Amino acid sequence: MISNTVVIFLRDLLPIFILFAYISNMPINTNLFSHFWKKLISVGTVVATLLIYVTTEYISEIFEGRGIELSSAAALIFVWLSLVLITVFTQFLTSGLRALLLGISLVLFTAIQSAEFLIYFGVFAQYSDNLPSILIACILGLGICISFTVLLRFILSELLLSGRSVFFYGLWFAFLAGQVSQVIGLLSQVDIIDDAPALFSLQALISNASEYGHALHALIGYESSPNVRLIGLYLITFLLPLLLKILVDRQDQSAYREGNQK
Amino acid sequence: MFARPALAETPIYRLVLENHVFSPSKLRIPPNTKVKIIIENKDETAEEFDSFDLNRERVIFAQREASIFIGPLPIGRYEFFGEYHPNSARGYVIVEEESL
Numbered sequence: 506m507i508s509n510t511v512v513i514f515l516r517d518l519l520p521i522f523i524l525f526a527y528i529s530n531m532p533i534n535t536n537l538f539s540h541f542w543k544k545l546i547s548v549g550t551v552v553a554t555l556l557i558y559v560t561t562e563y564i565s566e567i568f569e570g571r572g573i574e575l576s577s578a579a580a581l582i583f584v585w586l587s588l589v590l591i592t593v594f595t596q597f598l599t600s601g602l603r604a605l606l607l608g609i610s611l612v613l614f615t616a617i618q619s620a621e622f623l624i625y626f627g628v629f630a631q632y633s634d635n636l637p638s639i640l641i642a643c644i645l646g647l648g649i650c651i652s653f654t655v656l657l658r659f660i661l662s663e664l665l666l667s668g669r670s671v672f673f674y675g676l677w678f679a680f681l682a683g684q685v686s687q688v689i690g691l692l693s694q695v696d697i698i699d700d701a702p703a704l705f706s707l708q709a710l711i712s713n714a715s716e717y718g719h720a721l722h723a724l725i726g727y728e729s730s731p732n733v734r735l736i737g738l739y740l741i742t743f744l745l746p747l748l749l750k751i752l753v754d755r756q757d758q759s760a761y762r763e764g765n766q767k
Numbered sequence: 768m769f770a771r772p773a774l775a776e777t778p779i780y781r782l783v784l785e786n787h788v789f790s791p792s793k794l795r796i797p798p799n800t801k802v803k804i805i806i807e808n809k810d811e812t813a814e815e816f817d818s819f820d821l822n823r824e825r826v827i828f829a830q831r832e833a834s835i836f837i838g839p840l841p842i843g844r845y846e847f848f849g850e851y852h853p854n855s856a857r858g859y860v861i862v863e864e865e866s867l
Contacts, residue, residue, distance in 0.1 A: 573826070633867070700839070714819050
């Protein structure tokens with residue numbers, strides 16, 4: 506019970522902690538972390554989580570039983586697109602638009618992941634004798650997530666301070682690619698796209714079922730047996746924004762240098 | 768890449784979850800064929816059908832059923848389990864020629 510709850514904690518909630526570790530380090534110049542926005546995002550997240558939790562059963566019935574997969578896929582694509590836009594084209598978007606896209610993405614991502622955990626929590630909360638074990642597991646899971654986030658924040662901050670922003674953005678886009686790549690599994694599960702056989706298997710090395718597998722999945726979207734579509738989507742959603750970010754930053758730097766020379 | 772409309776010949780299999788146990792625990796399906804699995808949850812609580820081998824994950828609410836598609840798969844044994852009751856709700860999809 507305890508180990509299973511910790512695993513579900515890592516699967517559902519660790520990605521939220523990782524997302525906040527990146528966002529809190531990222532130089533995106535929004536007033537999102539002002540008191541007002543923090544309050545708005547917190548309230549929005551709680552409301553959206555409860556709304557998704559309450560309506561998930563009904564969402565699962567719509568679109569001929571494909572509602573959960575379609576809505577999750579749409580949300581993941583929206584989050585990827587918004588976060589890539591505000592990271593790559595920071596200076597082309599107004600501060601208000603950046604804050605709005607970032608706010609919606611944070612609320613949507615957090616609410617979807619938290620609602621999945623709440624379903625699990627709701628099942629076991631029905632049996633009162635399970636509550637002490639679940640609470641211990643939640644404390645353990647929270648401890649792991651917080652420790653992981655503190656360490657990740659330190660590494661990310663060091664990367665930026667030492668001028669290795671390419672590595673920072675490489676890790677960031679790998680995280681985002683890992684999240685949006687889940688769309689392949691969701692859509693093939695409900696027969697919207699065809700499934701494909703796995704190209705190779707790293708199951709013997711790091712199993713997706715292990716704690717390392719869960720942590721790597723949350724961090725960079727690790728899959729032990731990926732198929733060609735998953736690899737294709739992962740590479741596109743990872744490399745395209747990274748290359749664009751490098752190009753845009755280089756243009757900015759050369760424009761800055763030219764401005765200084767004049 | 769995009770799936771063709773569901774054909775009448777797509778084989779359909781049923782899995783029933785009762786008392787947190789999947790029945791049958793060994794679901795035999797043919798190789799290299801896409802199949803539809805209807806999972807019926809007869810329990811009073813939700814369960815999540817999960818399989819790392821099949822890359823599938825689906826919540827099935829209490830007293831409801833849900834469908835997932837798997838395959839085409841090569842011959843082999845693919846484990847699945849109930850995420851909320853992994854000790855009792857376990858089983859395998861066995862892909863073999865004899866199930867044709």
